[in-house]
Amino acid sequence: MSSMAISRNGTTAKNGLGRRISALLYRKPVLTLLLLLTPPLLWFGVVYLGSLLALVLQSGYTFDDFTMQVTPVWTLANYQALFDSTNLDIILRTLFMALAVSLMSALLAFPLAYYMARHARGAEKAFFYVAVMLPMWASYIVKVYAWTVLLAKGGISWWLIEKLGITPAYEWMLALPHVGGTTLATSNFGRFWVFVYIWLPFMILPIQAALERVPENLIAASSDLGARPWQTFGYVILPMAIPGVVAGSIFTFSLTLGDFIIPQLIGPSGLYIGNMVYTMQGSIGNMPMAAAFTVVPIVLISIYLAISKRLGAFDAL
Known part of the structure; x- marks a missing residue:
């Protein structure tokens, strides 16, 4: 009790x-x-x-090339070294690749995202969601290695080129200075398409989400006022989808800037920012220079976000 x-x-x-x-x-x-x-x-x-x-x-510490030791003595030499011709070429190569990948990803993602948002229903929409997400469930390394086989001479890409009869044009393209390589697996062009494939889902989903938020009554009002389909798309749908494009491009742009696996496995030996960070920190032990290279993507992304905000791209997010 x-x-x-x-x-x-x-x-x-x-x-x-x-x-x-x-x-x-x-x-x-x-x-x-x-x-x-x-x-x-x-x-x-x-x-x-x-x-x-x-x-x-x-990034402001001093690295002694003779003793291979880092000393906490502040210097701007690491940032000055970024503007050397070799390092600047690496930065610009990475920047242009990130911009190209973002642009191509947006062009490929928009039609699919538009169909998913405006036309697909029920099981069909679920199928598209799974199809977009499925590559993200596979191992990143496995996908990149798989692309080395697909793009190699004798792979599916080479078989398709031979079947289409465009081998001369293909070889001419590979001979261009900025493409480089004997096959797609050893060219910047092949590296570009691997980047697009890997990051494409990160562009599709934000655009699809933005298009889902476009009110049906605005599209109906545009049609009632006599706008043609292309005018409705250009003046109503596209402006409201821009925030999704910007959000997706943030992923594709930043992920391309920092990636070092794809540039290491696909394409010529041209270094990217990610490769330089890995090399400086891992092989050489020059942590200050590696940190200085790491600051570059942070600055580029900050500038990109500031421009996007200035243009009002985030107003509808």
């Missing part, structure tokens, strides 16, 4: 404490919000921003 009373009293005390805490949090929503946001903000501030700050600080 006494034990039951003690148990009942303990349960009552716990329930009473829980009710008091619930009442306090209900009366003070700011406190509730603070308790919810403190853990992720601590993680973001300490781990994420702290790591970036440490990276920027290390």
Whole structure:
């Protein structure tokens, strides 16, 4: 009897404490919000921003080529070295590839995203979702190695080129200075298509989500006012889909800037920013120079986001 009373009293005390805490949090929503946001903000501030700050600080350290040691002596030599002809060529090569991949991804993704958003229904839409997401479930390394086989001489791409009878045009293209290579697997053109394939889902889904938000009544109103289909698309649908294109391009642009596996496995030996970071930090041990190269994508992405915001691309997000 006494034990039951003690148990009942303990349960009552716990329930009473829980009710008091619930009442306090209900009366003070700011406190509730603070308790919810403190853990992720601590993680973001300490781990994420702290790591970036440490990276920027290390990019100004001095590396002794003779002793192979890093000393905490501040210098701008690492950033000055970025403007050397060789390093600048690497940065520009990476930048142009990222822009080209983003543009091609948008051109390929928009028709599919448009069909998924405006026409596909039920099981058909589910099929397209699975088809878009399925490549993302496979191993990144496996997909890249698979493309080396597909693009190699004797692979499916070579078989298709021979069947279409465009071998002379194909060989002429590979001989161009900026394409380089004897096959697609050893050319910048092949590297470009592998980038597009790997990052394409990151472009399709944001565009599809943006097109889903286009109100049907706006399209109907445009038609009622006498606009032709291409005018409705150009003046109603496309402007409202731009935020999705921008959101997708942020993924394709930034992921291409930092990737080092595809440039290492596909195409000629031309280095990219990711390869330089890996080489400087892993093979040479020049952490300050690797950190300086890492700052470059951060700056480029910041400029890109600032321009996009200036143009109002995020207003509908």
